[in-house]
Amino acid sequence: MTQDLRLAVAAELERARARTALLTEAVDDSDLVRQHSPLMSPLVWDLAHVANQEELWLVRDVGGREPVRRDIDELYDAFKHPRGDRPALPLLGPAEARAYVDQVRDKALDVLDRVRLDGRPLVADGFAFGMIIQHEQQHDETMLATHQLRDGAPVLDAEPPPAARIPVTGEVLIPGGPFTMGTDTEAWALDNERPAHTVDVPAFHIDAAPVTNARYAEFIAAGGYDDARWWSARGWAHRQAAGLTAPMHWRRDGDGWAYTRFGRTERIVADEPVVHVCYFEAEAFAAWAGRRLPSEAEWEKAARFDPATGRSRRYPWGDDPPEPRHANLGQRHLSPAPAGAYPDGASPLGVHQLIGDVWEWTGSGFDGYPGFAVFPYAEYSQVFFGGDYKVLRGGSFGTDAAACRGTFRNWDHPVRRQIFSGFRCARDAGPGAA
Incomplete structure (x- = not known):
């Protein structure tokens, strides 16, 4: 069993590294060291950072080996240097960064x-390796977002997502009652996903699919960006200060809208989930539509609760890992898939595309669950608790399956929209609902 685990871990490490190589080798060295947006690091910083984290945790801590490059630890400490300041640091150049990445990986393997992959919690079930795999895949998604922000000719290619297989519209009633939120059993779950605990959620309705481009365009056409009624006080102040008039990367195209995606501009696809909207935009749309954003507990119940058994699944479709027929994950495609493209990934109650396509804003702030315990370091989760963050759930087309499950929690500032973020709406159930 241990040997099977070692082989599985090695394969996941290699898969993550292949994606990192694709994202960093798709551009020349001048693009690699350039900061394409003050919101993002230069790609070369991300490249060396993933190796530095691998060195800190796998080579030094788990392996007890001598440091490879202790002198660069501070340069790649995300807490010591904001993204906007990183281009001015004496970072490793592309060739030196790649050599460092290779040297660390050889030692990690x-x-x-x-x-031994048992004993202390850090190594039991390969946790430290799983943490590093997820960390690299998370940075790969960040680098994919940087690619979306870069100017110039397209450098990334992928097959288009599948077409819709069934029509998915309207909303689904989620019955009231308790369910198990979080996990105690997922081997590579991160500390903010733990512990499993019971949450009693009143009955509610939730959209069967994420809000689409066509539906969002109706909000724009109705003057949604110009009517303070639909916006919270903070949201309206941000809309005015930032000059928001449409989702990020949208522009007028005749009588409709076009979207620039990874260097290619084309008309928006009506039935694709809207992407690159901030929390305040999602909140305003929901108010305009007579709805609200789901709470985090509501989202997870819709994604995991099986009414036939009363248990919480790992994923909407069951406990098996995602396959291409279930969800749009892992950068297989460079856009969300139309609503109805993944009927095999629907929840038992008929909620679609909860995993993949777009991160979904919830109405909840980010905090620890009852009984939360830091593991293995406070800077992963705890330092963000109670801050100005909103939780996002479900992953996007740029999220890898290794870093996405029914319990996985993402969080960001409510003004952020360079991430692959969308949403779906919810509303309270009326009297007498199950």
């Missing part, structure tokens, strides 16, 4: 061959 040697540690994997030798270390």
